[in-house]
Amino acid sequence: LTRERYPVRRLPFAQVSEDDLAALERIVPGRVITDPEELEAPNVDWLRTVRGSSKVLLRPRTSQEVAHILRYCHERNLAVSPQGGNTGMVGGSVPVFDEIILSTTLMNQVMSFHDVSGVLVCQAGCILEELGRYVEERGFLMPLDLGAKGSCHIGGNVATNAGGLRFLRYGSLRGTVLGLEVVLADGTILNCLTSLRKDNTGYDLKQLFIGSEGTLGVITAVSILCPPKPSAVNVAFLGCPGFAEVLQTFSTCRQKLGEILSAFEFMDAECMKLVELHLRLASPVRESPFYVLIETSGSGAGHDAEKLSDFLEQVLGSGLVTDGTLATDQRRIKMLWSLRERITEALSRDGYVYKYDLSLPVERLYDLVSDLRARLGPRAKHVVGYGHLGDGNLHLNVTAEAFDVSLLGALEPYVYEWTARQRGSVSAEHGLGFKKRDVLCYSKPPEALQLMQQLKALLDPKGILNPYKTLPARA
Ligand code: FAD
Numbered sequence: 054l055t056r057e058r059y060p061v062r063r064l065p066f067a068q069v070s071e072d073d074l075a076a077l078e079r080i081v082p083g084r085v086i087t088d089p090e091e092l093e094a095p096n097v098d099w100l101r102t103v104r105g106s107s108k109v110l111l112r113p114r115t116s117q118e119v120a121h122i123l124r125y126c127h128e129r130n131l132a133v134s135p136q137g138g139n140t141g142m143v144g145g146s147v148p149v150f151d152e153i154i155l156s157t158t159l160m161n162q163v164m165s166f167h168d169v170s171g172v173l174v175c176q177a178g179c180i181l182e183e184l185g186r187y188v189e190e191r192g193f194l195m196p197l198d199l200g201a202k203g204s205c206h207i208g209g210n211v212a213t214n215a216g217g218l219r220f221l222r223y224g225s226l227r228g229t230v231l232g233l234e235v236v237l238a239d240g241t242i243l244n245c246l247t248s249l250r251k252d253n254t255g256y257d258l259k260q261l262f263i264g265s266e267g268t269l270g271v272i273t274a275v276s277i278l279c280p281p282k283p284s285a286v287n288v289a290f291l292g293c294p295g296f297a298e299v300l301q302t303f304s305t306c307r308q309k310l311g312e313i314l315s316a317f318e319f320m321d322a323e324c325m326k327l328v329e330l331h332l333r334l335a336s337p338v339r340e341s342p343f344y345v346l347i348e349t350s351g352s353g354a355g356h357d358a359e360k361l362s363d364f365l366e367q368v369l370g371s372g373l374v375t376d377g378t379l380a381t382d383q384r385r386i387k388m389l390w391s392l393r394e395r396i397t398e399a400l401s402r403d404g405y406v407y408k409y410d411l412s413l414p415v416e417r418l419y420d421l422v423s424d425l426r427a428r429l430g431p432r433a434k435h436v437v438g439y440g441h442l443g444d445g446n447l448h449l450n451v452t453a454e455a456f457d458v459s460l461l462g463a464l465e466p467y468v469y470e471w472t473a474r475q476r477g478s479v480s481a482e483h484g485l486g487f488k489k490r491d492v493l494c495y496s497k498p499p500e501a502l503q504l505m506q507q508l509k510a511l512l513d514p515k516g517i518l519n520p521y522k523t524l525p526a527r528a
């Protein structure tokens with residue numbers, strides 16, 4: 054699967070021997086997995102577009118065990134692919150060849166939670182949704198949320214600098230992550246697991262590892278700031294007659310809802326068709342060319358309801374919105390969110406998915422979708438646009454019955470060139486992983502690429518950590 058679609062050659066790392074297996078067994082007794090059946094799933098990515106051939110998966114429980122593993126692999130020149138929930142969208146979480154898979158599945162302990170500051174410290178393998186439940190029981194909220202919450206790990210979220218559905222309100226993990234513990238390629242434990250809001254002592258090293266996709270170190274623990282859980286949450290799901298109206302609804306929303314706005318997501322009619330077809334979900338509003346999901350989170354139900362009704366009156370009255378529904382109870386809120394969150398799942402049931410995750414000037418966000426629909430014609434099964442409109446982040450997805458090299462040729466580099474002309478980003482939130490490493494140059498100058506290569510060489514001189522990922526292959 055991998056090598057036919059993506060030309061890449063194995064680098065001269067050592068191969069895992071019987072002696073290596075015995076040594077690893079001494080480090081993580083009973084947690085060295087070599088059963089081919091058990092290795093099937095962790096070798097394939099969520100989208101089923103890339104497949105590795107690793108014969109060993111390790112399940113450490115502690116940072117010390119991770120350190121021992123990496124010290125050993127570094128000495129032996131064995132390549133390692135760190136893996137969290139394996140929900141990544143760019144083929145970064147699975148081996149390309151026979152790299153050892155280092156899974157954080159058993160590193161799932163909460164280490165501390167402070168109910169005044171809201172600072173949570175936990176191991177990297179904690180599942181996002183479980184952390185959400187843990188902090189919500191204590192009156193707080195995780196500052197990030199995404200459709201993959203049921204399986205993704207907080208370590209994987211930090212390693213990809215995941216954006217998601219709450220970015221508009223709580224910002225990037227670069228702001229909410231206060232500290233990290235990381236094991237470097239040679240097994241050194243770097244303990245920067247502080248819980249301080251302010252700390253200007255020297256370079257902020259944790260930032261290097263946030264979004265580094267397992268290429269600079271293995272994140273073993275995370276300290277993260279959780280905001281208080283809002284007492285009033287409302288979700289409005291609205292239909293808009295055109296993209297210009299979506300944009301005007303967004304502007305009105307910012308003016309009218311101001312500080313209580315916590316999400317502004319959009320999806321087009323094709324997305325709705327796919328969730329109806331593949332997931333049997335029903336649209337709660339009349340058919341429209343576009344839909345927006347607006348969430349408010351505040352501290353006073355009465356105050357928020359008043360603001361929301363004022364906003365709805367304006368957008369419905371002016372024709373920006375043609376139909377809408379409002380939810381205030383948890384069950385219905387969840388139902389409305391699932392229409393947006395489960396688009397990824399619906400797409401993957403539609404066929405092979407060509408997935409693009411772009412940052413663009415918000416006014417031009419949908420132009421590329423319309424442009425591609427015309428460019429591809431019947432060659433594509435569906436061309437859809439959805440995403441985090443409030444953050445200027447478009448998810449452009451194209452589906453086809455099967456992978457087709459000529460369709461790929463019509464999409465790339467066209468999509469990347471189009472994005473670069475707008476001075477956008479070719480990866481807004483998913484990272485580069487294995488599938489997009491060669492397009493980094495569309496969003497960063499050569500000097501930045503060179504410095505990235507130098508940092509990689511400094512932190513991982515043998516290149517054993519997640520090889521073939523994030524940085525382009527050297528010329
Ligand atoms: P994995 O997929 O296992 O790994 C991702 C990358 O991080 C790999 O390069 C891996 O090597 C590295 N890695 C994992 N753990 C560690 C560690 N402890 N130390 C160092 N490196 C590590 N992404 C968004 O940004 N926003 C979204 O809204 C969003 N929604 C999604 C919805 C669905 C349905 C799905 C399937 C995915 C979605 N994603 C989204 C993509 C994905 O869920 C995120 O990238 C997520 O943060 C990955 O976490 P994970 O634990 O699954 O990591």
Ligand code: MLT
Nearest residue numbers: 200394396397410440448
């Ligand atoms: C989303 O916002 O739904 C995710 O980033 C996943 C995707 O792009 O499909």
Ligand code: ZN
Nearest residue numbers: 217441448482
């Ligand atoms: Zn997204």
